[in-house]
Amino acid sequence: MSKIKILLADDHQIVLDGLKSILSDIPDFEIVGAVNNGKDAVDFIATSHTKQSEQKPDIVLMDIDMPIMNGINAAREIKKNFKNVRILTLSMHNEKGVIQTLMDAGADGYILKNSSKEELEKGIRTICRGETFFSTDVTMSLLNQSSEITTSKELPEEVKGLTEREIEILKLVAEGYSNKEIGDRLFISHRTVDTHRTNLMKKMNVHNVAGLIRIALKSGLVE
């Protein structure tokens, strides 16, 4: 079985050195190159492909923050032209947003730089099997997704029974106005606004402000 050919890309020499020393210990791993930025990585792959050489990397182990071209853009470039090249991104970050973007760009896995030798090896092997890999910490992050509230096509049942005044208040609540501000706007006391809010909650059977606002947003009351 042929060796797994690896291209390393990181702008920190110490990291490159560290990675090289660890990975070269593994018998079926072969470091075919080490570059300092995303652009060089892309170029390296392109050159290796034209030559039909033995240096064609199977996997790119790439940092995210790099000068000239960062890991995200490099991943996008590589995946565009060389679908077979697997990409494992290395990062200090453990941030869901960044990971999401990386995935969107075409990276196959994500591993923290301070991961152990074992995890690194595991990650590379997993990716090479055509699967995705995330550091244990990172997998957690992808579980808890935020949800987008969208306007429903039909007016929610809860809103149909509301009075005009109540709808007006609901709208202002969703726009982030306090009871006092709403009272000032509608020339009523803030206590009256509070009463309206309580009634709104009862009518729509919600128990918190968030629920109130959710319905307001679904009803398209907020422009």
Add this chain to the structure above:
Amino acid sequence: MRISILIFLGLILSVFGKSQNIDSLERALNSANDTQTVQIYYKLLQAYEYSEPEKSLDFAKKILEHPLNQEPYYRARNYINLGKLFKNLGQFDSAVSNMLTGIQIAEKAGDFKNMAMGYNSLGLIYKTNSDFEKALKYYRLSNIECTKLNFPNGMAMTLNNIGTILDAMNKTDSALVYYNKAAKIAEDNDLTGAKAVSYNNIGEVFSKEGKDAEALPYYYKTLTCDSITNNMMGMCYTLYNISTSYKVLGDLDKAFEVLNTIEPLTKRLNSTQMFILYERHIANLHEEAGNFELAYRAHQRFKTLNDSVYNSSKSEQIAEMQTKYETEKKELEIKNLSQENEINALAIQRKNGLILVGFVVMFLILLLVYFFVKQLRTNQKHKLTEAILFERDKGIAALFKGVEEERKRIAQDLHDGVGQQLSGLKLSMSHLQSKLFKKDTPENANFEILVKKLDTTCQEVREISHQMMPKTLIENGVLSAIEDMLENTLVGTGINYNIEHYKLKDRLPETIELTLFRICQELINNTIKHAKATEIIVQLIKSKKNIVLIVEDNGQGFDQNKSSDGIGLLNLTSRLNTINGEVSYESSPNSGASATVRIPLV
């Protein structure tokens, strides 16, 4: 015409009797009883009537007020007499009003005589004023009253008067009808005076129409009547009329013959007026006869006489006018003086008024200036406060910006510098470990501890970097950053979280994102520390005008009155102020607390 009027006047005035010596009358007044007094007044009135009309007027008034004269008959007559006097003075309005008063009194008392006299007098007044229509009306009324009274003299005279008006209105035929009527009445009742007037009037109408041949018989009839009544003046006038008629008919001899009969009469009358008439008539006749020298001499005499009369009357007039003028001048002076005084008084008044107005205006101006200055100061103060606030906000904003930039830089340095180095170091050390030591040796275990420590340091650096400035906030925006922050902070706290967003696809301005993130961070930290919550809901909403962040928990809430704005929240508020944001908190023991942040999108 003129003759008829004079005669009629004479008739009426004859009521008061013949004029006597004025001095003797005034002397008699002292010893007179009431009845006599009134009679003397009447006489004095007549005596002064033409020479001193004002005095005459005084007596008329005295008579009017005299207790003996309060019977309607006398009152009516006295008013009418007063009217006549006013008429002679040329004061027609007073004349008419007195006359009318008299007539009214007479009408009430059914006193036809005075009514007749009053109407006649009114007619005369209007005739003098050339108001023929009215004159005719009152003459006719007078005639009616005279007819009722069966007073032939009055009837004849009023008919004559009507005739004169019609004559004056050039209705000669109608005039003649009335004159003839008058003549008939006079003849029937053998009224010589009235006959004379009527005949004369008829004659004059014929003369006027150039029918002197027809006129002559009437003039002769008149002359006869005049001679019967011994009216020499009338005779003179009639003779002149006859002479003129002969002259017109070309019979100059006859004319001169008649004229010669006038001379003795004129001398007996001894009236300058008559002499003048006489000389003028001679001149005319001589001229007509071709006796130019005689005519010239007569004319000279006429002129001398006329001039003397004219001059005397003229000098009288002048003297009168002088007096009048001087009086008027004095009056005018007095008037001017009083006017001047008035003007002065007015000027003073005006001056005072002006001064007062000046004071008021000045006061108002001062008041205005005061308020203006006050307003200006308030405005300036307000502006200053605003400027200070603005500067403070600007300062705070700059401070926050500086802090954030510094954080960003440090985070970057930690992450890219120290962090990477440490990561690299760790990798190298792990590699070295596997080379140097065999597994399960104490040395290997010790080295393993060192590597672990290095790893921990590495993680800490990563953590610090992240806390300072989450990479994702810069790269992916506030939503991701908050998601990460929630996840990282709430791990192991036992708090579940839920994040919802609305229309938040696009990135927001960096300041707003940073602010939102920091505020959310602070709010979450507070919740963890104080709320004892098991759930947190974060909502991030983008509307047309605002960005709204809601952080709500199901914890114990907080006492809204116990506003214990910690440093974190205070920081948060000042941060919001720099971008005009608002934050409000709500709490209820049942449903926990919620914080709402609203940032306007400019």
